[in-house]
Every structure is written in C-alpha cells, then in structure tokens.
Amino acid sequence: MEEPTTHRHILFVINPIAGDIDKEELEEDIEDICLEHGIEYEIYKTTGDRDKEIIKERIQQRQYDAVYAIGGDGTVSIVASLLIGSALPLGIIPLGSGNGLSKDLGIPQDTEEALRMIYSHTIKSIDTLEINGHISIHLSDLGFNALVVKNFCEGGRRGPGAYAWIAMQEYLGYEPKSYKIETDNDTFEGKAFMVTIANANAFGSNANINPNGVINDGQFEICLIEPFPKAAGIGILYKLYTDSIDDSVYSRRLSCKRATIYNLDNEVVHVDGEPVQMEQRIDVQMHTQSLNVVLPLFDDEEE
Numbered sequence: 001m002e003e004p005t006t007h008r009h010i011l012f013v014i015n016p017i018a019g020d021i022d023k024e025e026l027e028e029d030i031e032d033i034c035l036e037h038g039i040e041y042e043i044y045k046t047t048g049d050r051d052k053e054i055i056k057e058r059i060q061q062r063q064y065d066a067v068y069a070i071g072g073d074g075t076v077s078i079v080a081s082l083l084i085g086s087a088l089p090l091g092i093i094p095l096g097s098g099n100g101l102s103k104d105l106g107i108p109q110d111t112e113e114a115l116r117m118i119y120s121h122t123i124k125s126i127d128t129l130e131i132n133g134h135i136s137i138h139l140s141d142l143g144f145n146a147l148v149v150k151n152f153c154e155g156g157r158r159g160p161g162a163y164a165w166i167a168m169q170e171y172l173g174y175e176p177k178s179y180k181i182e183t184d185n186d187t188f189e190g191k192a193f194m195v196t197i198a199n200a201n202a203f204g205s206n207a208n209i210n211p212n213g214v215i216n217d218g219q220f221e222i223c224l225i226e227p228f229p230k231a232a233g234i235g236i237l238y239k240l241y242t243d244s245i246d247d248s249v250y251s252r253r254l255s256c257k258r259a260t261i262y263n264l265d266n267e268v269v270h271v272d273g274e275p276v277q278m279e280q281r282i283d284v285q286m287h288t289q290s291l292n293v294v295l296p297l298f299d300d301e302e303e
C-alpha cells in the first residue's frame with residue numbers, strides 16, 4: 001500500500017444541482033476541515049456551461065495538489081478528463097444518483113466519511129480507456145442498458161425507480177443486436193443483448209457486470225450478455241446482483257488491451273452514463289495507470 005500523502009492546496013469542483021442535495025452545509029464542512037488542517041483551498045461551482053474550459057484554466061494557472069469532484073458521475077467525468085496523464089490526483093465526494101466509479105473504488109458513500117479523505121488518504125493510479133476519443137473510466141455500453149440510460153437521460157424523472165421502470169418497459173420488446181468484435185487476442189461475431197466495455201466492475205445500481213475486473217491491471221473486459229430466452233431474464237438479473245454473472249451460460253468475457261467493436265445495427269452507446277453518438281466502428285484504447293485517485297485509508301493505516 002502506498003504512503004499516505006498530504007495535500008496543501010486543493011480545488012473543489014462542486015456541482016450545486018447534483019443529486020438534488022443542498023450543498024451549503026457541505027461547503028461549511030470543507031472550510032472547517034481545511035482550516036483545521038492548514039489546507040489552502042478554492043471552490044468552483046459548476047454552472048452547466050463551459051465548466052470544463054474554466055476548470056482547465058484554473059488548473060493551469062494554480063499549483064493544486066489535488067482536485068476534488070463533488071457531484072455525480074458527470075462531474076467526476078469532467079474533472080477526470082482534465083487530470084488523465086498528469087500527476088494531479090482526482091478526489092471524489094460522491095453526491096449523484098449512481099456514483100458507480102466511487103463505489104468501485106471503495107470511496108465512502110457517506111459524505112462526512114468521504115470528506116475525511118481531504119486530510120487522510122492514499123493515492124492509487126488507475127487505468128482509463130479512450131473510446132473513439134471519449135474518456136471512459138468506469139463502464140460503457142452498447143445495447144439494452146445503453147438504450148435504458150438514453151431514455152432515462154431524456155426523461156424528466158431521476159432516481160433508481162425511474163431507471164427500473166424504463167428498463168421494464170424496454171425489456172419485453174428488446175431484440176439483441178449484431179456486433180463484430182476484434183481484440184488483441186480474441187474475436188466475436190454475433191448477436192448480443194448488451195455489450196459492456198468495462199474498466200471497472202459494477203454499475204451505480206450495484207449490478208455487477210464485471211465482478212473480477214481490476215481497475216489498474218492494464219486490461220479491460222468486454223462483457224457480453226448473449227441472446228437468452230425472456231424467461232431467463234430474472235436469473236441473469238439475480239446473478240448481476242450477486243456478483244456471479246460469470247457463472248451464467250449467457251455471459252461471455254473478452255479480456256484485452258485494445259479492441260475494435262463494429263456496431264453493425266448502429267445500436268445506442270453510452271460512455272460512463274452519458275449517451276453519445278458514435279461511428280459504426282468503435283476503437284477502444286487502454287491508458288494504463290493514467291489517472292491518480294485519492295482513496296481513503298483503511299482504519300489500521302491511519303495514525
């Protein structure tokens with residue numbers, strides 16, 4: 001395990017609307033912690049307009065020791081995309097509805113606990129993926145789940161209930177789509193219910209599509225759910241929620257360092273929860289240990 005480090009100058013990027021949570025008290029907590037530990041800090045509140053450019057300028061102008069993303073997966077994605085390839089670590093205080101990456105990294109979902117990372121932490125280098133130029137740190141999909149994510153993002157309702165409702169509506173009528181996949185060591189050609197490009201493990205809903213994936217091993221997985229009879233759906237869902245999807249006869253996994261996916265039916269794609277338009281040819285590149293993240297110390301590591 002790496003040595004604990006101390007950050008003296010931190011930028012906190014706060015999304016004021018993420019997770020529908022009032023952040024006033026959180027700002028006071030940050031101020032208290034930073035004062036107590038002699039940490040200089042700045043807060044940037046996102047507006048939804050030009051946030052990435054503004055944060056980029058700030059990072060270039062100041063000498064930060066860490067940049068924290070405080071919000072949901074969208075906020076994490078913006079900040080992470082600016083830090084990949086640099087030594088500057090990404091801190092995450094999860095406040096969205098899914099918070100998938102932070103869960104896979106073992107970051108506390110309780111805000112008070114997560115804030116302790118500001119003064120007590122370790123740093124770990126993780127892999128990131130580039131999918132036709134889009135950064136993916138967590139999980140990206142083609143197929144059924146991508147369609148549900150797209151409808152969810154376009155709909156007015158948030159939260160797990162809305163997601164489950166859309167999934168149920170789409171499930172009965174959904175037909176698997178055709179894909180051709182070439183990796184550095186394997187190929188696949190045929191239909192699939194969904195194709196997940198997995199740098200990490202579980203979706204924000206806790207459905208674990210890649211239970212044995214390791215986020216810093218220089219490899220990623222393409223996880224396929226192959227066509228199955230509708231009646232088998234409940235069994236697959238059960239396996240997803242009990243970390244045992246690898247045992248399903250409908251699950252197939254290609255572990256690789258690079259891949260090209262031909263999305264032959266032009267199915268919907270999402271990258272880390274955000275629907276995106278892509279060419280039929282999708283190239284996936286691995287950037288090994290390209291992002292430093294701030295992680296909590298386990299109890300026995302603290303002073």
Ligand SMILES: Nc1ncnc2c1ncn2[C@@H]1O[C@H](COP(=O)(O)OP(=O)(O)OP(=O)(O)O)[C@@H](O)[C@H]1O
Binds near residue numbers: 048099
């Ligand atoms: N002040 C703001 N007003 C309106 N929209 C904003 C503001 N700041 C950021 N946004 C938008 O918020 C979105 C990102 O939200 P984020 O993912 O952080 O939270 P969330 O949607 O609540 O969480 P999750 O992605 O986990 O569901 C982006 O689309 C961004 O443009």
